[in-house]
Amino acid sequence: MRAVIMAGGFGTRLRPLTTSLPKPMLPLLNRPLLLHVVEHLKRHGLRKLLFLLHHRASHIQRFFGDGHRFGVKIDYCVTTSDLGTAGATGAARELLREPFVLLSGDVLTDLNLSEVIRRHNTLGATASMVLTRAENPCPFGIVAVDHQERVVQFKEKPTQDEVFSDLINSGIYVLDPQVFELIPPDQPCDWAGDVFPRLLKQSAPLYGLFSDCYWRDIGTPQAYLHACQDIYSGKIVLDPRLPLPPAQHDHAAIKPPSSGRAKGCIWVAENCRIAPSAHLTNVVIGRNCIIEAGCHLENTILWDHVHLRHNSRIRGAILGNHVVTGMDVRIDTGAIIADHARLGAGLYVPPDTLVKSPHPLTGHPDNHAKQIVSATARMKHSP
Numbered sequence: 001m002r003a004v005i006m007a008g009g010f011g012t013r014l015r016p017l018t019t020s021l022p023k024p025m026l027p028l029l030n031r032p033l034l035l036h037v038v039e040h041l042k043r044h045g046l047r048k049l050l051f052l053l054h055h056r057a058s059h060i061q062r063f064f065g066d067g068h069r070f071g072v073k074i075d076y077c078v079t080t081s082d083l084g085t086a087g088a089t090g091a092a093r094e095l096l097r098e099p100f101v102l103l104s105g106d107v108l109t110d111l112n113l114s115e116v117i118r119r120h121n122t123l124g125a126t127a128s129m130v131l132t133r134a135e136n137p138c139p140f141g142i143v144a145v146d147h148q149e150r151v152v153q154f155k156e157k158p159t160q161d162e163v164f165s166d167l168i169n170s171g172i173y174v175l176d177p178q179v180f181e182l183i184p185p186d187q188p189c190d191w192a193g194d195v196f197p198r199l200l201k202q203s204a205p206l207y208g209l210f211s212d213c214y215w216r217d218i219g220t221p222q223a224y225l226h227a228c229q230d231i232y233s234g235k236i237v238l239d240p241r242l243p244l245p246p247a248q249h250d251h252a253a254i255k256p257p258s259s260g261r262a263k264g265c266i267w268v269a270e271n272c273r274i275a276p277s278a279h280l281t282n283v284v285i286g287r288n289c290i291i292e293a294g295c296h297l298e299n300t301i302l303w304d305h306v307h308l309r310h311n312s313r314i315r316g317a318i319l320g321n322h323v324v325t326g327m328d329v330r331i332d333t334g335a336i337i338a339d340h341a342r343l344g345a346g347l348y349v350p351p352d353t354l355v356k357s358p359h360p361l362t363g364h365p366d367n368h369a370k371q372i373v374s375a376t377a378r379m380k381h382s383p
Contacts (some may be wrong), residue, residue, distance in 0.1 A: 001117065002096065003046040007034060007105035008054030013220045016338035016356045017320060022056040024105030025063070026224060027303065029231065029238055030269045030286055032063065032217060034105045036238050038070055041101075044113040047072045049100055050095060051105075054079050082191040089171040090183035102191075103172045104217070108227050110236055111172060120174040125148070125207045126181055127199060130172040132215045140217075141169035141192045145208040147235045155198055156192045170215055176204065186383055221336050225316060232265045232282040241336075269304070286321075309345075317349075 007024040014023055024034035035333050041049065048336050049072050053060055057078045067074035077092035089102060100112060111130060120128040129151070131143055137158070144153035144165045154169075155162055169192060180212075183192045199206045216227050230236050264282035270272070272285055275293040283297045286304040291297070294311040300319070307312070307324045316333035323337050326345030331337065334352035340353050349355060 001046060001098070001100060002048045002050055003041045003101040003103070004050045004089060004092070004096065004106045004331065005034070005037060005041075005050060005103060006052050007060055008052055008057070010055045010082075010084075011105070014224065016354060017221070017224075017318065017336060019340065020056075022059050023218075025059060026106075026218065027284075027286065028108070028227065029267050029284060032237075034060065034064075034109065035070070036108065037103070037105055038067075038072060040109070040111075042071060042114070044117075046101060046113065049074045049098075050092060051076050052079070052092065053077070054082060056086065060308060066163040082188065083186070084194075085191040085355060086183050086191045086301075087187060087193045090180055090185060090189065091178045093177070093183075095181075099174060099176050101172070101174055106218050106237060107171060107215065108218060108230075109172070109213055109215045110171075110212055111170075111215065113172075116172070116209055116211070117174055119209050120207070122208050124243055125174070125205045126176045127196070127204070128174045128207045128209050130170045130198070130345060131167045131208045131210045132170050132213065133166050134168045135166075137166055137168045143167045143169055143208045143320075145210075149207050149209060151196070151206045151208045154192075154196055167210065168344070169208075171212075171217070186255065210298055221318060222334060225299070225318065225334070227302070229282070229299060281359075303339075 007022065007244055009023055010018070014026070023207065025032040028036055042063060049067060051060060054074055061076060062073055064070065075095060077095070077350060079088055079091050083091060100271045101117065115127065116130055129143065134140060139157060141154060141156040142158055142165045143151055143165060144167070146152050153164065155164070168188065173191065179195060182195050188261065189195065189269055195204060214230070216223060216230065218224050218227050231238060261276070262280045266280050267284040269287040271287060271298045272289045274291045276296070278291045279296045281298040281372060284301045286302050286306065288305045289302050290307045292308060292310045296310050296313045297318045300314045303321045306319050312329045313324045314331040317331045317337065319336040320339040320341070321338045322340045325343045326347065329343050329347050331349040332351045335349045335353045335355070337343070337349070342351070358362045367382050
């Protein structure tokens with residue numbers, strides 16, 4: 001069976017992290033999320049893959065090539081316009097003449113795909129969607145099933161008043177090629193918004209298969225941080241030693257705490273310089289980073305070539321490539337610092353702030369449209 005991976009989205013909600021990087025290529029343990037998805041498919045015998053691409057397709061194609069290095073065979077279907085989830089799949093219909101698995105390249109999961117495929121085949125389904133539970137189902141499609149697991153009701157992104165189930169559509173499907181009869185060629189079409197409601201209206205064998213697996217849609221900065229926290233806590237286990245193309249080789253490894261200044265799980269890539277007095281708790285550190293004396297990092301992700309000067313304190317944040325901080329900078333929970341940002345000495349970055357400017361930012365609050373507050377204001381407003 002072939003596995004089809006949707007990897008063409010714009011990643012709008014993850015900007016500025018996705019300004020120059022496709023969302024499925026966000027690093028987890030210094031490896032692209034999409035590489036972890038590929039490894040998961042391999043564990044279930046799915047080695048014949050098709051990537052559906054649109055936004056920054058060449059970035060993904062250069063990294064994965066034909067898949068040989070990763071133990072898989074990869075074909076590509078690149079669309080020139082945004083056709084939606086079903087429309088993009090329909091563009092590859094000539095390659096999909098047998099049942100196939102479809103999933104998103106920005107979902108992290110440990111789902112037992114082998115069992116899902118077995119249940120789909122046993123039920124004789126036209127389409128099977130994997131269901132999971134969410135405390136807040138409103139951002140997703142909610143689903144109700146009968147005692148035979150057939151889908152009887154479906155609502156995409158309901159309001160609170162419209163919620164009739166806590167079961168949500170995970171975006172992972174097993175599909176029969178006859179679904180292409182419902183997808184017009186070269187036109188925008190969506191699985192949840194168009195195809196599944198049509199199948200339901202036709203009383204076609206559409207099934208919802210519940211799984212209590214780990215599942216997280218990494219569609220927002222908060223979800224990205226939560227995924228890393230889940231890795232730290234062991235909710236999901238990933239392999240940090242997955243192969244890379246030769247030009248991107250490194251020696252990333254899990255670093256257990258080696259002193260009282262390191263706690264939890266620490267991932268450090270190659271060629272990093274970390275001062276002995278730096279305090280680290282649950283952090284991922286990319287290649288060629290420098291962390292000077294007195295820095296405190298907690299639940300934080302550093303991409304490549306980050307330089308933190310003395311006494312920088314960062315909690316629950318994401319710093320992009322080539323970010324440089326001055327001394328005594330504080331970055332608070334949920335903040336995202338874009339590639340090449342320069343943060344001046346004494347700067348305080350409040351929670352959930354996006355710093356997009358590549359130009360040096362000082363501690364003066366009038367310079368940055370209230371995105372950044374000064375070191376003086378920090379003492380009044382920070383916890």
